[in-house]
Amino acid sequence: MNNNKSAKYIIALFIAAFFWGTTFVAQSIGAKDVSAFTFLACRSYIGTLFLLPFIIFRDKKAMKKKPEAYNPEKTKEVSRLHLKAGAICGALLFLASFCQQYGIEYTTTAKASFITTLYVVIVPIFSIFIGKKPAAKIWIAVIFSVAGLYLLSISGSLKISLGDSFVMLCSVIFALQIMSVNHYSPKTDSLKLSCCMFMTVAVLATASMYIFEHPTFSAIYKALPAILYAGILSNGVAYTCQVIGQKGVNPTVASLIMCLESVFGALSGWVVLHEGLSARELIGCVLMFTAILIAELKLPTKNKSEKA
Secondary structure (H helix, E strand, O other): OOHHHHHHHHHHHHHHHHHHHHHHHHHHHHOOOOOHHHHHHHHHHHHHHHHHHHHHHHHHHHHHHOHHHOOHHHHHHHHHHHHHHHHHHHHHHHHHHHHHHHHHOOOOHHHHHHHHOOHHHHHHHHHHHOOOOOOHHHHHHHHHHHHHHHHHHOOOOOOOOHHHHHHHHHHHHHHHHHHHHHHHHHHOOHHHHHHHHHHHHHHHHHHHHHHHOOOOHHHHHHOHHHHHHHHHHHHHHHHHHHHHHOOOOOHHHHHHHHOOHHHHHHHHHHHHOOOOOOHHHHHHHHHHHHHHHHHOOOOOOOOHHHHO
C-alpha cells in the first residue's frame, strides 16, 4: 500500500478522534436537558438519517453508470452482510455507551475519560489471542499513550469504585467494537456499515429510553443543538471515518490514534467551557502525540516475492 493511501486512512482516524473529543462538550451541554438513553437514541437517528441520502445518491449514480453490473442475488447477500455487521458493531457500541454513561454517574469525568481510553492497551492484548502479535514499538507507544492519558485525566489517586468498574467494562467493549469494525470494514461498504450500526444503536437506545426514562419533546428541543452536533459530526462523520480508516490501518495503531479523543476533549473543554489546562495536562497531550509518532503511522509494504 502506497504512502498516499496510508495517509488517507490515518487522516480519517484523526478526524474521528477530533469529533469524538469535541463531542464531550456537546454531551455535557445536552445532559442538562435530556437523559443518557434519550440523547443516545436521538443522535443515532440523526446519524442514520444524515448518511442515508449519500448512500441512496451514490447507489443510484452507480446503477446509471453500470446497470449491467446489478445482480439481485449478490445485492441481497451483501445487504445481509451489512445488516449482520451493523448489528454486531452497533450492539457493542450501544453496550459500551451504556456502561460509560452509567459509570460516569458514580465516578469522576476525569477518571471515566482515562479508563475508557484504556482500549488502547486492551486492543493489542486481544490481538494476541487472534494470532496478531503487535510489534515492540507498538508496546512502547502504548506505554507513552497510557502515561499521557494518566497525566491528562487523573489528578488524584486511582481507586476502583462501582463506577470505575463499569467504565472499565466500557473500555473492554470498545476494544471489541474496534476489532469488530476492523474485521468487517474490508468486507463492507463504509457508509452502509455505519448506517446499519447507528440504526442498531438507535433501536436499542429507544427501547431503553422508554423503559428507564421519561423523554419529552420540549427537553429534546432544548438539547437539539448538542444532539445535532453529536448526531451529524460524531456519529455521521466520525464513526464513518473510523470504518474508512480501519480499512487500511492496523487495529492497534488505529486505537492509538483514536484515543487522542481525550486530548481533543480536553482542548475543546478549554476553548468552549473555559476549563483550564494545567502543565501536567499539557505534558499528557505531548506524550499522547509522541505515542503516535513512535507508532510511525506506516503500514508494512509487501515484499516483491509476495507481489509476484
